[in-house]
Amino acid sequence: MINDIKSEAEKKMxxxxxxxxxxxNKIRTGRAHPAILDSVMVNYYGQETPLKQVASVNVEDNRTLTVSPWEKNLVPTIEKAIMTSDLGLNPATSGDIIRVPMPMLTEETRKEMVKQAKADAEHGRVSIRNARRDANSMLKDLLKEKEINEDEERKGEDEIQKLTDRYIADVEKMLKAKEEDLMAV
Incomplete structure (x- = not known):
């Protein structure tokens, strides 16, 4: 029973x-990375479809992505989808290949992106803590129903706290790496 609660909490975390x-991945750095375009949706025969399902996205050089649609008639649609996304990118088409240059980031833009990364990390920490709270309340319910004793409840809470600490440390590591990546010129 306690292991079920623990594994459920771990899944949520x-x-x-x-x-x-x-x-x-959606927060772009100055370098080209195919995951930047993961959120771009393309109108594919009346259906909103992720870009990576209608084209291949590759890194041409450090600052340029190339998008190769699998159907030639999709070039203008994909170009428009990239332009209208909230990524601030301006694609350029040459034949049936779309090149997406990554603009240089100003110091101010980098700081804004670090703020965004910190906000995203805080949402992650809150979500992890919510999973801990839910698991602990399930343990308290089991204790009230006399299905477990107080020692088992305390042991379960300790295990869930260790999980929480581990996942929050992961979030901190990810945030630190993203900050360094954003502030690197």
Missing amino acids: QKSVDALHSAF
């Missing part, structure tokens, strides 16, 4: 870390 990882 892992999901929080995964969500933070994808949020960090």
